[in-house]
Ligand SMILES: Cc1ncc(COP(=O)(O)O)c(C=O)c1O
């Protein structure tokens with residue numbers, strides 16, 4: 004059982020400002036049911052004074068997620084939008100007398116929802132597909148560079164584990180570890196330059212002994228071209244589909260069939276899957292709807308992977324990518 | 328208000344009769360079973376008697392087929408490693424996607440560090456093993472098959488007797504993790520082709536830190552722990568005599584209460600499940616409805632998160648558990664529910680109630696009273712739920 008502070012328990016068992024705010028004029032929604040937590044923050048802002056007159060929340064998540072959401076509303080009611088915008092996830096955690104380290108992402112979720120609500124109030128469209136806030140770094144939990152940078156700076160994070168505790172990034176399939184570490188190293192370097200961090204504390208990119216990045220790890224940022232796979236020279240020993248006796252073109256068709264057959268599973272969860280490209284052992288697919296940014300999709304993709312592996316008679320990896 | 332303990336798949340209360348049987352072995356009967364004097368002889372006899380009790384519970388042909396270990400985890404590790412070592416010309420292991428970490432973590436390690444080929448057989452949405460995939464994975468390259476008798480999260484039972492026969496056809500050893508099954512389902516090992524079976528004391532009202540590995544007579548074997556000649560050289564180290572005596576007593580009691588588990592406890596479990604389904608919408612039972620442990624109910628509640636449910640249950644004096652990510656400190660929901668493709672609208676809200684022979688009808692009735700308001704309250708808080716209906720579609724996250 005978690006070691007929650009009395010304040011966390013109080014705000015979980017008797018949350019303040021829970022429920023729908025009917026006359027809200029600013030709403031921030033973050034998270035997803037698939038990721039295990041989600042928060043809808045509703046604000047009623049006085050359009051003359053820009054004072055947040057009321058705030059309510061609805062949260063799907065664990066005890067600390069609910070407590071952090073409630074704490075957030077308490078912190079912002081009565082403040083102007085500009086004042087509220089200055090709050091960080093640390094203010095939420097401090098208000099609750101701290102959160103277990105593994106649960107700090109609950110406070111970050113609050114801060115992100117506030118940012119989204121303020122953006123919506125100001126009419127700044129936050130387009131979820133574009134990821135204007137920097138490139139998407141962790142696909143499993145939908146964490147982009149902007150969110151990583153804010154969490155790292157605000158909380159002076161210097162290890163991958165801390166970043167996972169605060170943002171969840173890297174907490175599932177682990178293919179983004181390399182990319183998260185790059186953002187961590189770059190942000191720490193900036194912080195050192197700004198005098199916010201001692202040089203000795205900063206995270207530096209992996210030592211030379213680190214293994215070469217796996218192809219899947221680079222997939223997140225590498226542009227994907229939709230092209231038929233190049234036919235392999237017949238001398239290549241590991242000829243695709245050799246065991247099943249398929250030509251590359253037949254392989255593509257077979258893969259397409261498997262994915263079509265399995266779309267039902269994804270659709271049942273409110274999402275969809277489509278084939279992007281086949282490249283050697285890698286089968287790149289695009290996930291949409293609730294499936295995107297979800298670690299459960301990983302399990303379902305494991306099923307797709309097993310089916311394709313047995314259809315082709317050779318082991319393959321199915322990797323979700325952002326479509327370009 | 329008496330707390331209600333419905334987390335018996337995690338661990339059980341040590342039966343007071345077990346404690347009573349153990350106590351003398353901490354005090355007067357402190358001898359070492361290997362010693363050549365009276366102190367040792369009495370203790371040796373007690374260890375022998377405990378072995379007999381386990382033999383009876385398992386329906387084993389010989390008492391010396393029972394090897395005492397430190398618990399389920401050690402038994403699982405020993406069985407798989409022994410299987411690989413006695414078959415040096417075979418380099419593959421067959422297991423499932425829903426095993427306990429005592430098996431899965433070892434297999435991951437063997438795959439990464441020892442070059443062992445591991446086949447993880449998938450399950451369907453009810454947690455049943457994909458038999459075709461299992462057949463396909465079997466070959467004369469497989470040293471050992473390890474498949475659990477009953478799943479700790481959903482209670483789903485694998486047809487291990489038949490699975491063992493299939494393994495024999497390719498000459499592989501067959502091990503089963505029966506930690507959750509022993510004492511809850513009838514087991515008669517002498518009529519099966521099962522070579523090795525793991526069990527654990529603390530899951531059957533015995534003490535923690537003691538367990539056993541059944542090794543069929545004639546099965547080639549390698550000890551995991553090397554040292555003295557205890558357990559016929561199959562598990563070195565001075566015996567945990569109080570633990571062994573306690574496990575023996577627990578096995579006797581489990582045999583005596585088996586009928587209770589499969590009738591009264593099953594009825595209580597069914598009453599709990601039916602009651603929850605009737606009183607609460609948008610929830611369903613996970614696992615194989617037809618072939619499950621009689622004591623386990625795993626119910627997935629949509630649009631809410633398991634840890635929050637457990638915290639409110641705990642406040643109401645009810646102990647259960649959840650496969651939710653948040654309770655374990657990991658960020659992913661249970662590998663078992665993921666392997667079963669439980670939709671993620673519900674996977675985070677799955678609650679396991681595991682009963683025991685100590686569970687009573689008034690306890691179940693109280694859970695049935697307490698649960699509906701807890702679920703209703705959390706759904707009211709959920710952005711995916713409005714006025715009694717799910718509204719997941721109306722949620723449009725900005726950054727996710
Ligand atoms: C199916 C299963 N196998 C193995 C174990 C591990 O047993 P032990 O705790 O005795 O090591 C458990 C208990 O957590 C279990 O449920």
Ligand code: FES
Nearest residue numbers: 141142143175179
């Ligand atoms: S954990 Fe980050 S992409 Fe999977």
